[in-house]
Structure formats: structure tokens, C-alpha cells
Amino acid sequence: xxRRARRLRTLVGALVCAQLACVAPPPPLARDxxxxxxxxxxxxxxxxxxPGRLRVRLARAEGVQALEIGDAAGGAQRFERQGTEVxxxxxxxxxxxxxxxxxxxSDGLQLDGRTYPGALWVQPDDGGGLRVESHxxxxxxxxxxxxxxxxxxxxxxxxxxxxAIAARSYALRSLAVRQASGQSAFLWDDTRDQVYLxxxxxxxxxxxxxxxxxLQRGLANSRGKVLxxxxxxxxxxxxxxxxxxxxxxxxxxxxxxxxxxxxRPVPCEPCxxxxxxxxxxxxxxxxxxxxxxxxxxNQGLLDELARRLGVGANVRTLRAARSDANGRWESIxxxxxxxxxxxxIERLRGELDPAALKSGRIxxxxxxxxEPIEAGMFFEGLGRGHGAGLCQTxxxxxxxxxxxxRQILGHYLPGARIAQLPANSLQAVxxxxx
Numbered sequence: 205x206x207r208r209a210r211r212l213r214t215l216v217g218a219l220v221c222a223q224l225a226c227v228a229p230p231p232p233l234a235r236d237x238x239x240x241x242x243x244x245x246x247x248x249x250x251x252x253x254x255p256g257r258l259r260v261r262l263a264r265a266e267g268v269q270a271l272e273i274g275d276a277a278g279g280a281q282r283f284e285r286q287g288t289e290v291x292x293x294x295x296x297x298x299x300x301x302x303x304x305x306x307x308x309x310s311d312g313l314q315l316d317g318r319t320y321p322g323a324l325w326v327q328p329d330d331g332g333g334l335r336v337e338s339h340x341x342x343x344x345x346x347x348x349x350x351x352x353x354x355x356x357x358x359x360x361x362x363x364x365x366x367x368a369i370a371a372r373s374y375a376l377r378s379l380a381v382r383q384a385s386g387q388s389a390f391l392w393d394d395t396r397d398q399v400y401l402x403x404x405x406x407x408x409x410x411x412x413x414x415x416x417x418x419l420q421r422g423l424a425n426s427r428g429k430v431l432x433x434x435x436x437x438x439x440x441x442x443x444x445x446x447x448x449x450x451x452x453x454x455x456x457x458x459x460x461x462x463x464x465x466x467x468r469p470v471p472c473e474p475c476x477x478x479x480x481x482x483x484x485x486x487x488x489x490x491x492x493x494x495x496x497x498x499x500x501x502n503q504g505l506l507d508e509l510a511r512r513l514g515v516g517a518n519v520r521t522l523r524a525a526r527s528d529a530n531g532r533w534e535s536i537x538x539x540x541x542x543x544x545x546x547x548x549i550e551r552l553r554g555e556l557d558p559a560a561l562k563s564g565r566i567x568x569x570x571x572x573x574x575e576p577i578e579a580g581m582f583f584e585g586l587g588r589g590h591g592a593g594l595c596q597t598x599x600x601x602x603x604x605x606x607x608x609x610r611q612i613l614g615h616y617l618p619g620a621r622i623a624q625l626p627a628n629s630l631q632a633v634x635x636x637x638x
Contacts, residue, residue: 251301251325251337258345258375259390260338260400264316267333273304273324274314283326285334290326301327311403318402337390338402345400346372347423352399353444354596357415360603364422366612369622370442370594371398373431377439426609428625431617440620441465445589447495447597449565450476451530452616458550458592460534467618469530474601479586494597495586499560502580509555513547515540522581523574524566532591533564550590563587593617 253259265271270284281294283302291298305323306312312321315336322340329335340348349371350356350364359367375391375398383389393400406416431440441455441463452470455463475495482496506519515538523537525546533549547555549564563585570582588597594616602612610622 251303251327251339253339254323256341257322257339258342258379259388260340260345260393261390262315262336262338263392263394263396265334265336267329267331267335269333271315271326271334271336273326275304275307275310277307283334285328285332288328290328290334301325311405319405320402338393338400342372342375343423343427344403345375346426348400348402348404349375349398350423351404351419352401355600356404356419357411359415359418359422359600361418361422361425362607362609362612363599363603364419365426365609366594366599366603367444367596368423368426369429369431369609369613370444372426372429373440373442374398374444376430377441380439422609429622430625431613431620432623434619434621440617442617442620443590443593444596445587445591445593446595447478447563447586447588448472448475448591448595449479449495449532449563449585449587451532451591452593452595453528453530453532453591455592457528457534458590460548469528470616470618472595472598472616474598475587475595478597478601495588496584497562497586497588498582498584499557499562500580500582501556501561503578505556506577506581509538509552510540512555513538513540513545514543515545516542519577521574521577522569531565531567533566561585563589563591565591 251259270282272280272282274280281292281302281304283290283292285291286298289298289300290302292302303323303325304313306321312319313324314320315324320338320340321344322338325337325339327335327337346368350368353371354364354367378391378397379389391397391400404416404419406412406419431442432438433440443455443458443463448470450472452472454467454469455465457466479495482493485491485493485496487498503519507517510516510519518541519538520541521539523539524533525535525537527533535546535548536552537544537546538552553561553564561583565587566583566585568582568584571577594613598616599612602615607615613620613622
């Protein structure tokens, strides 16, 4: 084995072991991801994690007062919180936490209409009610993320493979970073990390079976592959988003408090072309807009923003405090009737409506920046999401042109290369579900 191969094996093996070791983790991340200070709260000890499993927190079950989990045999168990413990109403057992495992050769456990392989742990939530964690093998997790993050019916095989490599890389690096910083090594199953909806099950029609066959081939081709930094060999900070609007940015630009991964802006010809075409459509056109968007924030929503940010009862003006070289807003100054404050564009989107204020690539506002706001504010922009890393719209279009997963990832993630997890590490993290 060459020195370079030994170095890669050591680095990746250490990364995997650090994340997937069976240890009791420290207290988990608070759900509030904004920088607003909040008092620390004690949380019950996390459920023990078996070797080769990731811990995924199910957001839809967070804080519910009661829930039901079904099994492959058609049975179900109901749970509710009782004091600091969890009562299983089906068995009458009261305990700090309950573990349910999928039966051998079954699809998994059913919760809220979704099927989860591996084990589900029901515990008291720190904010009241219950919480549920899915303890799942790495490859089962990736197989659940990809169909949740892509428009699967139209996805090409190389697009699926690229997304799977990005998802696996993001998960492993995020868990390692959180554990190293003293946080609990778990992933949310929503857009705070990656959308994970459990096991994907294809329908019986010929079309659905063809889609599933493409999915399985793409997953198989990506198995065990991760992205590492070409220069240092360290894990690459992989991010992805729906549409960049014409040019991407590096993670360090989009997430200055989270990432040190820098690379040059990457042009995205598909997004540029689609966005330019969609801008010519009439405002009331009901065709699906993939890149271009318009939205008006009403005055009531802006005034709520002012109160939450502590700058008064009303928003007076918005001013772009900092933009990148391609016009993407990085931070914005919100001026109210009793002061002003500067927030990141991602926080502004989160405070208003991230589904409507789709990106920081703002082309036009009315009133203009710095002008008085009296009856709401109109925004027009390009892109969907933060714009860092892999652009999913561009990835799809390049896949249609015949690009391989390696070409797609190489284009959007400069300085990254694909590496294979060592065989012994892959065997550990991809152990079959029991």
C-alpha cells in the first residue's frame, strides 16, 4: 500500500470511527439555530448507539404528547410522556426510553406514514412531550436522503450518484465536527441537515419500477464514496442547494460562522439560461418556476420582523450591508423606528419566509434599498437556497447532457476529489439492519 493510500485510509477511518463509535454523546444541539442567546436546558441522556449506526432526530415527532409506532406484523405500540419517563400504553412499561427494532427481513417500523429501517428510540424531549431518534446504518440513511432531496422521477443515474456522494460526505463530516466541538453527534431529518424520510418504496407500475432501478444503480455506484480535499486529504465541507441562479459560492461565504471551506465562485450555465428565460414570463404565469421568483412581504410581516429583532414596532428601511462579487446578499441592515441591526441573509430568510424569499441573489426590490417602506416590500431574485456547493438544478441539466457524477462534483466543488471509504470502515458503517 502506498503512503498516500495509507494516509487516506487512516484519515477516513478515523473520521468514521469518531462519528460512529458506541459512546454516550454530550448534550445535543439546541433546535434554535439563530444566534439569539437562550438559557441552557438539561436533557435526558441519549439512547445508546450501536456500532455502525447514525443517530437521526425525527423533527415531526419532536415534542408530541403521544405517538404510535407500527411493525411489520401489523401490530402497533402507543407511547406517551409520564413525568420524566415514557409510558408504553400497549405493554404498561414505564422507562426513561424505549427501543423498538425492525424485524429481520421486514421493511422497517412505521411512524406517521413513513417506514424506518433499523431501530427507533422513544424518549422524553427536553422541551416537553416526546422525541424519536432513528438509529440507522449509513448506507440505509443515504438511500433515504437521495429520494427525499431529488425530483426522483426525472433524475438521471449520474445525478443520483453525485447526490448520494454529497449526502454521505455531508453526514459524516457534520457528525465529526459536532462531536469534536462537544456537541451531540446527531442529524436532523429536515433542512437543518438533509431531508430524510425513511425507506423509499417504489410503486408497482412500470414507470415507478424504472425510476427505482435508476435509483438503485446510482446508489450502488456511489456506495462508500466520500469527498475529501485534494490538497490536505481532510474531509470536504459539502453543501448543496436547489438552484444557484447562475453562480455558486463557497460554504465559507454562505456560512461564515460554520465553515472554512473556500473555493472560487462556480458559473452555472443551466441556471443562468433557465433564469433568463423565466424572467420573460408574465408575472401571472403559472408554469413551474425553477430559478426565477418574485415575492412581496406585506407590512405586517416586516413589522413582526422588527419586533423580533428588537429594532422597534415597524421596519423603516432595508439596506444591503454586504454582497459578494456576483450580487448575492450576504448580510442586510434592518432599520426600525427605534434602531437598526445587521443580520445574515440566511437569518433574514428564516425570519421572513425561506420558501418565499427563496435566495439571497436579489435582482430588484421595491421600494429600493434604503428607501422608506410603508406598505410592504417587493423582491425579485434568482435561485433557491443558500447557493453554496452543489447546485441540484445544474446537476440535473448537466446529467441530461451526459456528464458523469465525477464531472458534476468536480465542476461544483473545486478542490474536492472522490475517495473510497476503507473496506473495514465501510463494513462497519454499512452493517445490515437487524
